[in-house]
Amino acid sequence: MVNAIPSVIFITFCALPIALHYFINRKYKKLLANLNLKDEDYYHQCLFIDMKNFKCKQHLINKDECCDHCSYNHLKTLINFISSAKLSICLCMYTLTLKQINVELIKAHKRGVNLRIITDQVMLRTETAKFNFAKLKDNGIPFKVQPSDHSMMHHKFCLIDKDDKSSAKMFFGTMNLTGQGLVSNFENVILTNNRNMIERFSQEFEELWGDF
Template sequence: MLPQILIISISSVSILIIYMIKKKYKKTLNQFTEDGKFYHQLISVDMKNFNCKPHLFEDNLCNKWCSLSYKKTLQKFISSANLSICLCVYMLTLQSLNYELLMAHKRGVIIRVITDKGMIQTKPVKAHLKKLKENGIPYKMQLSQQSMMHHKFCLIDKENKELAKMFFGSLNLTSQGLHSNFDNIILTNNLNIIERFSEEFEELWNLF
């Protein structure tokens, strides 16, 4: 009787372990999660992306975790704006995202950008922001270079509860951020999070 109980116990533990491994693997694959009426999607840049630099420029998608896929996700997110885009970012050099901002502006979306005073002195950032300003998109910076404007978040259509969404994380909107750094970004329509970030953006915009 004891050996039978032992066998059953071992089998049960094995089945449980296999189930937990499968569940964890499935969770890793499923980067898009819904929680009631809200959703969140996690994008993580790590070693699996370190060979993806050419894919960003050749439009060559290597797999579902490719840096190009991540870039297209961010492009689609920004291009979905109907009312407003509030972008607060330390560094912006991704030409494709700059293009989406310009296209959104042309269709009447109100766009405001907050960025870092130190980074604007660098040639790539300066060129991108100059393009935005020439097309009537305003941007602001912190008053002093003694501190950095180190935020990375973007609010989309925050005035409308049905449309509102955002992304935030450690990722700078640069090609290096998408293929060379250990970084992350979360996309969500959680209104509580959006409200808090919206308050922060408005405070900074009025301050600068």
Template sequence: MQTFSKLLYVCFTIAPIIFAYFVKIKKKESIKLYGQEKYYYKNIFLFYTQSCRDHLIKLKPCDNNCPQNHLILLTNFIATAKQSISICVLTLQLFNIFEELIKAHHKGVEVKIIMDREMIGVNSPKLQKLGRIGIPVKTQGENSCIHHKFCIVDEDDKASAKMFFGSMNFTLNGMLSNYEHITLTNDYRITEKFTKEFNALWKEFELI
């Protein structure tokens, strides 16, 4: 009888505690996969700010909404890469980002760039430098346009993969003269889809 009582005690006191523990573990796993603990989303909105042109040139921001601060954010974002950087853009005329890609390459990070064919002439000096140091650049066939603007960092590492994307061209006008948006995220569900798109384009396109 005492043994049976002890058994009932275990069932109705300890068992619920164990069950609650496993529920808590599962909930944490769910949050890590889909909740706010793991993933972040930062949105940047740019607007017409010609008065900040000198701030981009002199690298001295005036306030939190200054395009120079946004550029610093993007270059620092790229600088965190440890394994790879895959960037797909219409054009690449922002010197700071260009230099950050070169720094990453020299640190052993694999850098791959896709750029629109019509912009090759505009970016010719930069492309020549990239070619000399071994950073591959690919472009599409004729009669089409690459209008993507995204950059994926460490795409194959689920724990650290992240990216930014949006409407902004990587130009001074894109940062100063237009109304644009950029989203930064480490949501692997998003980076994975963009990575598949990039890899498909990379396989299809030809080296410059």
């Protein structure tokens, strides 16, 4: 019995902690990796459109911001987001009528960014969307719509450089890329580089792109 004491001490204080450490690391590797991510590794920015923006229509036209949350500032934020793309843009948007965004998408395509767009087939029949998408098509930018118009393709999200861990980012929210969304509705847009969200939205985009 006395001879067994050193063995018990060894198992309790040395072998058991090592074995537990190995087991936990192996079983919960991904979870631990996420826990190790610091808050400062991720950012998010929330844009809100509310009654303060209802007077901003002219500010979009004049390119003149009235305050920090002016619709023109929000538009510039979204334009900068798109213009920062180096590798890819995956845009899934119920409707897109903002000329300024269209111009940025065409510029991105021309500098070699791999651009794919999914939109709604009913909204695509509206005059401004039809005009914008004709321009995208003329520039060789691929886009798809859902196979049937019985359901709306109602998503609003955009993935930038999704496969590059250092520069991947995305925005999503309630707002369509339209003038009405920027100045006439109550809307939100969230911009983030959260890796887990980007991966999940990316899976969904690829699934839709394959299905459509």
